[in-house]
Amino acid sequence: HFTMKDEILKRFLTAEGEPISGQVLADELNVSRTAIWKHMQTLKQEGYEFETVKKRGYKLLSVPDKVDMGQLQQFLTTERYGRQVHYYETVESTQLVAHELIRAGAPDGTVVIAEHQTAGRGRMMREWESTEGQGIWMTVIIRPDVAPHQAPQFTLVTAVAIVEAMKSSFKNFTPEIKWPNDILINGKKTTGILTEMVAEADRIQALLIGIGINVNQKIDDFPEQLQTIATSIAIEEGEPVERVHFVANVLESLEKYSDEYVKNGFGQIKQLWEQSSGTIGKRVKATTLREVVEGEAVSITESGVLEIRQANGEIKGIYSADIEL
Ligand code: BT5
Missing domain, CATH: 1.10.10.10 (Winged helix-like DNA-binding domain superfamily/Winged helix DNA-binding domain)
Known part of the structure; x- marks a missing residue:
């Protein structure tokens, strides 16, 4: 390549x-x-x-402001992540491309990255707005040797990895993780994570770690319905950001923390996650597919489940939901 x-x-x-x-x-x-x-x-x-x-x-x-292979390799210090890059000007969704690459046997750490997505998506097929050249729209294919039930933890591992990369790259803001898959800055969404899995009965073939980070948008680059809930790193940092450098930092951090998780389990990740969490300790309203649970978010478990203490004192574990603070 x-x-x-x-x-x-x-x-x-x-x-x-x-x-x-x-x-x-x-x-x-x-x-x-x-x-x-x-x-x-x-x-x-x-x-x-x-x-x-x-x-x-x-x-x-x-040099053009692009996040292509040639530039990325200059900054990378990873062993596997980002060593194979599939770079596109435009794709429907980097997740779709990654699914094809997995079928073709793409190795651990393969990255699919695009300047623009025409059908970027979030969870449950929601739209993900991917303005041209202003964000990081990428999918990292990883092949960790873990069981399928561990897949959701990689959303938390990824959130920790991105937050740590942000902290070491920028100085004017403090990112906060919103369970399970958002990173907020000053209460607004800057990053969404979408973890998908290709698995056999008892082992993961591959995970698709979809990462969308708003980097260089100004507020009016977002469509109107996002202007009150979204933000970009440049807005919060107060200056434009060189994307390729930051992509390299994110990949390094992601390799480090997913290796840590596979090798030593959830301990360190859980600690870092809770330190950066804007959810724990807050009153939340969690809407799952089946019900609405309200109460205080008290912790996440070893398997990434969010525990909410309801008014009657009962603690309820939430596997997947949308959270309102
Ligand atoms: C997510 O879903 O937050 C996961 C987003 C993952 C996007 C990446 S980009 C690379 C890869 N390829 C893809 O096609 N996807 C992944 P969810 O939690 O369901 O949030 C979706 C909601 O976030 C939408 O309904 C909007 O309200 C909001 N949203 C959409 N675009 C946004 C943006 N650019 N910035 C902030 N919020 C946005």
């Missing part, structure tokens, strides 16, 4: 603004100068800007 074009790009991205000659590239990569020239044309079409410096070669002037 690391193509000749990516190889060329890597050299420019690490050249710190120094020109590189076509001949040097051709020699080092063992291809003709015509081949190099063709790849340079493709890079220009993708929005990379070069200056031709007489006798010294090409100098990289600017």
